Amino acid sequence: MNRKQLKNKLVQVIMGLDGRVQFSDYVWQDVRLQPEYWSKWLVFIYRLGRINLYYSKPHSVRKKIWRKIYLKLNIKVTEGKLNSHLPASAYIGQGSKFFHPYGVIINSHAYVGGHSVFRHNVTIGNLGQGSQDSPRIEYRASFGSGSTLIGPIHIGHHATTGANAVVTKSFPDYAVIVGVPGKNIRQK
Template sequence: MEMCLDPQATIGGGLYIAHIGGVHINPQAIIGSNCDIAHRVTIGASAMGRKGAPVLGDRVYIGTGATLVGKIKIGSGAKIAANTLVMSNIPDGATVMGVPGRIIMRAPKPVESPAPPVAETTDAK
């Protein structure tokens, strides 16, 4: 299997490609740091007339056979399941699967700690 990583693509440090083969990355794609891409993955424009290329955040996982097309943004920490077709923006920390890709899990919202109690002041005269 071939691999097509165009030198014009912007790729952050720590990219891991498991089982190199069949990976195609569009020259306009932007890939964040510490991403993990399985084999037979396509990141880029398509023959369906979709313009532009995907922008991936940091720590994105893309499973075997997944395809990301068009000018879309994949949020940091997102997970794309095997054989998923992604054609729309994905928020940070979401897990996506299916054709077309649907969000099946979202990252939990951070729990805000309650404000400390305010001490009452009394003026002693």
């Protein structure tokens, strides 16, 4: 067993993981990608919560301990320092980057594909009043600062949402969405 495998095994035992995910691959690769200090913290806390929620052995003491650690970090750093909301139940694909992670609000039922780019004050949410219909955004999407995506919409891969755009309907792949309400300005 080499050093990396031994480290992974040790982390799995400490965290009570069930073996479906490698902590170093799942967490540290994404943390290293982040462009700034607080982005690294945001992604680390999100991935820690996601591992605890989906990959820990159920009903273990370790799961309960790591859940408390996650909740404390989430309250103090993600919500307190960064004024963001990034629940562990939301899906954010591997390789996504958060430039200036302040004020990022993502609904717990949202799906965002991998290698997406977030800027500050991005909101991805539902319509409210108990609705769980949240946006589904494919991989390599880019969100300008202040952009808002609301409701049961589908945004294709490689789509770009401009600054302060409000998106309430679906758009195809490679769309460039700007304005209020959002319009695709990409020429065919």
